[in-house]
Amino acid sequence: MKKVIVTGGAGFIGSHTIVQLHAAGYSPIVVDTFVNSDRRIIGRLERIVGQKIPTYEVDCCDRDAVEGVLQREADVLGVIHFAAHKAVGASVKNPLDYFRNNLGSLGSVLEAMLGSGVKLFVFSSSCTVYGQPDTLPVTETSPIKAAESPYGRTKQMCEDIINDVVASGADLRAVTLRYFNPVGAHPSALIGELPLGTPENLVPYITQTAVGLRERLTVFGNDYPTSDGTCVRDYIHVLDLASAHVRALAWLQARTGAPPVNEVFNVGTGRGTSVLEAITAFEKVSGTKLNYTMGSRRPGDVIETYADVTKAQEQLQWRAKLSIEDAMADAYRWQLALEANPL
Numbered sequence: 001m002k003k004v005i006v007t008g009g010a011g012f013i014g015s016h017t018i019v020q021l022h023a024a025g026y027s028p029i030v031v032d033t034f035v036n037s038d039r040r041i042i043g044r045l046e047r048i049v050g051q052k053i054p055t056y057e058v059d060c061c062d063r064d065a066v067e068g069v070l071q072r073e074a075d076v077l078g079v080i081h082f083a084a085h086k087a088v089g090a091s092v093k094n095p096l097d098y099f100r101n102n103l104g105s106l107g108s109v110l111e112a113m114l115g116s117g118v119k120l121f122v123f124s125s126s127c128t129v130y131g132q133p134d135t136l137p138v139t140e141t142s143p144i145k146a147a148e149s150p151y152g153r154t155k156q157m158c159e160d161i162i163n164d165v166v167a168s169g170a171d172l173r174a175v176t177l178r179y180f181n182p183v184g185a186h187p188s189a190l191i192g193e194l195p196l197g198t199p200e201n202l203v204p205y206i207t208q209t210a211v212g213l214r215e216r217l218t219v220f221g222n223d224y225p226t227s228d229g230t231c232v233r234d235y236i237h238v239l240d241l242a243s244a245h246v247r248a249l250a251w252l253q254a255r256t257g258a259p260p261v262n263e264v265f266n267v268g269t270g271r272g273t274s275v276l277e278a279i280t281a282f283e284k285v286s287g288t289k290l291n292y293t294m295g296s297r298r299p300g301d302v303i304e305t306y307a308d309v310t311k312a313q314e315q316l317q318w319r320a321k322l323s324i325e326d327a328m329a330d331a332y333r334w335q336l337a338l339e340a341n342p343l
Contacts, residue, residue, distance in 0.1 A: 003027045003073055004249065005118075007060050007109060008082030010037035012193045013124065013182055015045055016242040017080060019191075022049040024246045029073055030055040031066070032083065036196060040343045044190040060105035067112035078120030078252065080245055081109055084154070087200035088128070088300045091151035102154035106161055114170055120252040121174040122245055125159055127234070127268070127305055128152030129178060136272070137308040140178070140264045149300035159264075166262045173261050175248040180234035180268035180307050182241050184327035185334035192334030193238075194343070202278060203235075203328070207335035210288045217290060219275050221297035226304055230275035234268035234306035237322035237330070241267055247316040268307030269320040278324060285329040 004021055008014040009030030015037075021028040030042060030053055042055050054073065058065045060083040070076055084102045085091065091098040106123075113121065129152060130138050131145030147153040162174050183203040185192025198214075199205040209217045222229040244267045255261065273281075279290055313319050 002077040003029055003075060004077055005029050005031055005069065005073070005079040006082065007031045007079065007105070008037070008084065009055075010034060010039065010041045011082055013238060013241060014082040015041055015191045016186060016238045017082075017245045018045055018053065019048050019186065020239070020242040020246050026077070026246075026249070028053060029069070029076075031058050031060065031069055033057065033059050036085070038194060038343050041191055041194070048186065048188055048190055061101065061108050063108035063111050066108055067115055070112055070116040070118055076116070076118050078122065078249055079109060079113055079118060080122040080124075080249070081106065082124045084124065086151065088149045088151050089200050089298065091149050091154070092300050095150035098150045098154050103157060103161070106158045110161070110165055110172070114172065119171055119173055120249065121162075121172060122248045122252070123158065123162060123174060123176045125176045125178045126152065126155045127178050127180045127266070127307065128302070129156045129159060130305065132302050133305055136304065137270060137306050138266065139308040140266055140311055148302050162262050166260045169260065171260060173252050173255055173258070174263070175252055176262060176264045177244060177248060177267050178264060179241055179244075180236055180266070180305070182238045183235045183324070183331060184237040184239065184322070185330040186239070187330055187333070189333045189337035192331060202275060203331050206279065206282050206290060207331050209290060209292070210282070210286060210332065211335055211339050215291070217279075217292040218295040219292055220295055220301060222294045223297075224303050226274055228274050228276045231301055232272040232274045232304035232306065234271060235273050235278060235324050235327060236268050236320055237327040240320040240322055244312065244316065244318050247318040251316055265312040265316060266307040266309050267312060268309055270307055270309045272304060272306035273324050278328070281324045282328040282332065285325050286332045
């Protein structure tokens, strides 16, 4: 089987991508520090796919350790790189931690790949690279604006690093996926978003409030120039997002022998949903009235953004299939399962 290293493979998006890779005939290998994830997720992944998953507890900032994995797992086809700190709010509070980890891990992984002859690379980027866009929907040619947070800035800088490595003539074929707002969970309720401590993202805060782990949800700002005054995002089901990584890898495989490349694709639904609309969707599918209040704006938040996904549809033959209601139902099922059977 075709071996694929998945850094951050025990995390939210990484774990769902492990499942999709296995279903597509690849042999995924997890590399994770388990600093921002739970190692017990591996056992749950193995229950879903029905077999053992090779797992290495490795810090991706350690180039020698990453290269050791690539050498031990001979004939690795490619690397999907998720391992990064990702919370906008936390990056505002701890910018140096974000620069050290996100830039350092990318550099180490690329060096290890080039040293081991692994040529295919899929990078986890973000719509935050666009900042506050001038026009909507956002296309891949939309201007890269000043980032609204250190997290967004690290993603911009990581994209620059990949571009520079490819431009140097290094034997690397890369796809950079700029995804919008991943939500939802696997329908088995065995894996899902598992924030450590207080959630930074909207949906886990919604589900934790619904089951009583949080007293109430605060909506950060209701005076934005949007339809209902709350921020607008493109919420994509994590299963759809995971499938985009599989399609990106297949696209790169088809380019084996072609010149080095770094192609960028937006990954979203192409639809904007406000925070209040997301809350309404949750209340609809769960039958639960959510306790929420309006608060002040949060530093680092973009007002409104959603994707133009034409390029991914045409070149990757990929499109999102699941709705915000699907995502909310799966996320709530996951939260209820955690309450009944904690990790």
